[in-house]
């Protein structure tokens with residue numbers, strides 16, 4: 001008898017739940033659905049096998065993104081009762097990134113690490129944090145870092161030769177490059193495992209202790225924190241934002257670009273020739289003006305970001321029913337999965353060779369599709385300019401000394417086996433070789 005009552009109660013709860021969400025189901029029914037092997041739990045089935053989770057998520061990102069392209073730019077899928085739409089249509093994507101600023105709360109796990117730092121914070125907290133950090137990224141301040149960055153890139157190039165990695169076959173570049181980018185953002189020489197101490201130290205630094213020993217972004221944040229009423233916890237959270245948003249993203253892009261240069265030696269030679277032409281004297285130290293002239297290198301980095309964006313998806317949540325520019329209507333409480341990876345490979349917008357590596361597609365007179373590896377709109381990446389400068393300087397320091405070697409690609413479409421570990425990263429930890437020029 002109790003079991004029957006329990007069953008009836010459950011059925012009534014389910015009916016009431018469905019009734020309350022009637023509008024959501026009505027609108028969702030108009031959107032094509034991604035095929036799922038097990039219907040009821042939806043995309044949750046891909047999270048069961050924790051060991052292969054990063055690989056499975058990457059596959060979902062690719063598969064759903066491509067399916068959205070086939071279906072005209074928008075599809076839906078369910079994760080249990082939660083409605084997701086995957087979006088690739090350029091106009092709809094730009095609209096969402098500019099107007100819908102709430103992050104999806106499936107990012108709660110990341111938020112437990114970074115707290116209310118700008119990158120994942122609810123909109124009302126983010127507005128203040130963004131205002132606080134913007135001055136640290138003014139072109140004037142970024143330019144003033146050029147000399148420090150040049151020294152650090154030289155140090156990276158020398159490190160490879162000091163550690164006997166030049167002319168001795170292939171090695172995994174990831175750990176060297178990621179410690180370099182950590183150093184560039186924080187200007188610290190501490191190892192990652194000591195980062196907690198670094199973060200705690202920043203709180204003491206607010207009081208002026210050891211202030212002169214720290215420079216770069218951290219330095220600027222501390223200076224800013226003196227004029228604005230920012231607490232130790234907030235300062236700590238923002239430091240974590242820079243760690244989270246600025247270091248591995250730049251390292252992944254740098255490594256992807258090196259790997260692509262190894263795969264395509266003719267592109268690498270063009271990059272080398274441009275550097276030699278701009279610098280004239282091969283031993284001369286690079287300047288910020290030289291950097292502006294490295295246009296081909298800039299196109300190579302953009303093409304690397306198009307094909308292998310470190311953030312292959314962006315997540316947003318819409319709280320109210322919203323009509324998209326394409327005319328489709330999304331119900332309130334939809335989680336949006338913006339397919340950056342797929343939008344960068346959409347043949348409708350990038351041409352039939354969308355999967356191929358062709359830096360010249362970024363020549364100024366050629367039309368391009370949606371290129372948003374740094375997002376766009378008010379919550380876009382605050383470090384875009386810094387990232388470009390940092391990546392171009394590091395590649396210049398390496399290419400002028402060394403030939404990057406490795407497995408050459410047979411066709412124009414590069415292959416890289418990647419997983420999604422918060423960002424999209426190659427599974428081989430970026431195995432490359434270096435030869436002296």
Ligand code: HEM
Nearest residue numbers: 118119245246249250253311373374375379381382383387
């Ligand atoms: C190639 C390198 C980089 C890539 C691809 C990248 C990508 C992104 C993307 C896609 C977002 C937006 C996330 C979203 O909309 O959900 C973002 C946000 C952010 N990035 Fe970057 N980023 C890079 C480098 C950097 C660097 C070097 C810094 C700082 C030194 C930085 C600091 C930030 C911050 C603070 C945010 C949060 C902005 C906000 O919400 O107001 N990023 N980044």
